[in-house]
Amino acid sequence: MSKDVNIDWENLGFNYIKTDFRYISKWKDGKWDDGKLVTDNKICISEASTCLHYGQECFEGLKAYRRKDGKIQLFRVNKNAQRMKTSTDKLLMPEFPEDKFIDACMQVVKANEHYVPPYGTGATLYLRPYMIGVGDNIGVKPAPEYIFSIFCVPVGPYFKGGLTPCNFNVADYDRAAPRGTGGYKVGGNYASSLQSHKLAAEAGFADCIYLDPATNTKIDEVGAANFFGITKNDEFVTPHSPSILPSITRISLMQIAKDYLHMPVYEREVFIDKLDEFKEAGACGTAAVITPIGGIEYKGKMHVFYDEKEVGPVVKELYRILSGIQFGDVEAPEGWIYVVE
Numbered sequence: 001m002s003k004d005v006n007i008d009w010e011n012l013g014f015n016y017i018k019t020d021f022r023y024i025s026k027w028k029d030g031k032w033d034d035g036k037l038v039t040d041n042k043i044c045i046s047e048a049s050t051c052l053h054y055g056q057e058c059f060e061g062l063k064a065y066r067r068k069d070g071k072i073q074l075f076r077v078n079k080n081a082q083r084m085k086t087s088t089d090k091l092l093m094p095e096f097p098e099d100k101f102i103d104a105c106m107q108v109v110k111a112n113e114h115y116v117p118p119y120g121t122g123a124t125l126y127l128r129p130y131m132i133g134v135g136d137n138i139g140v141k142p143a144p145e146y147i148f149s150i151f152c153v154p155v156g157p158y159f160k161g162g163l164t165p166c167n168f169n170v171a172d173y174d175r176a177a178p179r180g181t182g183g184y185k186v187g188g189n190y191a192s193s194l195q196s197h198k199l200a201a202e203a204g205f206a207d208c209i210y211l212d213p214a215t216n217t218k219i220d221e222v223g224a225a226n227f228f229g230i231t232k233n234d235e236f237v238t239p240h241s242p243s244i245l246p247s248i249t250r251i252s253l254m255q256i257a258k259d260y261l262h263m264p265v266y267e268r269e270v271f272i273d274k275l276d277e278f279k280e281a282g283a284c285g286t287a288a289v290i291t292p293i294g295g296i297e298y299k300g301k302m303h304v305f306y307d308e309k310e311v312g313p314v315v316k317e318l319y320r321i322l323s324g325i326q327f328g329d330v331e332a333p334e335g336w337i338y339v340v341e
């Protein structure tokens with residue numbers, strides 16, 4: 001490490017910490033500038049920016065991992081670049097090219113290398129790429145200018161003492177409309193989820209389950225994470241719905257279940273009143289990797305999967321392989337790992 005930073009690596013949470021450099025690039029007159037690293041963590045934008053009024057904003061989230069040999073690696077960063085393109089296309093924002101996206105992530109990690117937590121702590125450097133519509137504008141239309149930026153924050157492992165199951169209830173409200181923007185990582189989806197999360201937390205749950213907005217009978221998402229279940233026949237099942245945010249962790253787990261654990265994998269409907277088919281369940285996403293689901297409360301009844309206190313063996317094994325790949329301890333499928341050099 002090139003420089004000492006005063007961080008208690010063992011006790012990091014998921015909180016903002018100002019790191020030294022962030023990448024910023026501006027789009028004006030139809031093109032992106034060269035982009036650069038800056039130290040200022042404030043951005044100054046027009047009061048009439050579309051991101052402030054009309055939600056013309058999208059973001060990504062990924063992590064940099066310190067390996068046992070001290071090197072740093074990114075996990076499937078090309079997938080984040082591709083997903084951001086689906087978001088920017090949807091919101092009529094300019095594409096930020098995949099090669100530039102990956103290069104910018106590399107630059108941010110290298111410039112903040114001393115903030116990448118040591119191997120063995122379970123902590124990582126979380127990267128937050130985002131794009132906002134800016135510039136002087138008042139009508140509901142795409143912005144005249146855009147900012148693309150990436151900042152980073154060291155974050156702790158979600159679960160300090162190993163994988164701890166969480167309980168969830170079912171939200172009374174939808175997070176996304178049918179044929180809406182649920183499948184895109186755009187800010188507007190999250191403002192409207194804050195209230196459901198608050199209500200779930202007040203009722204003593206970790207977060208809420210969102211059902212498919214059209215029929216309210218099938219599981220869509222678990223808070224801001226994707227759902228998967230392990231059936232009694234040892235199949236890996238994850239919901240199929242256009243209003244689910246396509247999680248990169250989820251597609252990775254689907255491949256791990258198939259290629260490492262030789263399980264049949266299905267993307268299909270998961271009915272909230274047919275949870276008995278599953279012996280284990282989990283929520284997945286970059287931040288938590290996997291959250292084992294202890295139980296789900298629906299219509300006043302608690303459905304427990306494996307155990308409310310203990311993680312089941314299949315979810316535990318999926319976690320071991322995925323986090324092993326991410327930290328460089330387990331051999332990765334081709335193209336998943338980007339070493340920061």
Ligand SMILES: *Cc1c(COP(=O)(O)O)cnc(C)c1O
Nearest residue numbers: 224225226245247248249285286
């Ligand atoms: C980001 C996100 C996920 C997880 O996606 P990953 O690529 O695995 O981090 C799941 N659901 C929602 C709503 C999200 O915003």
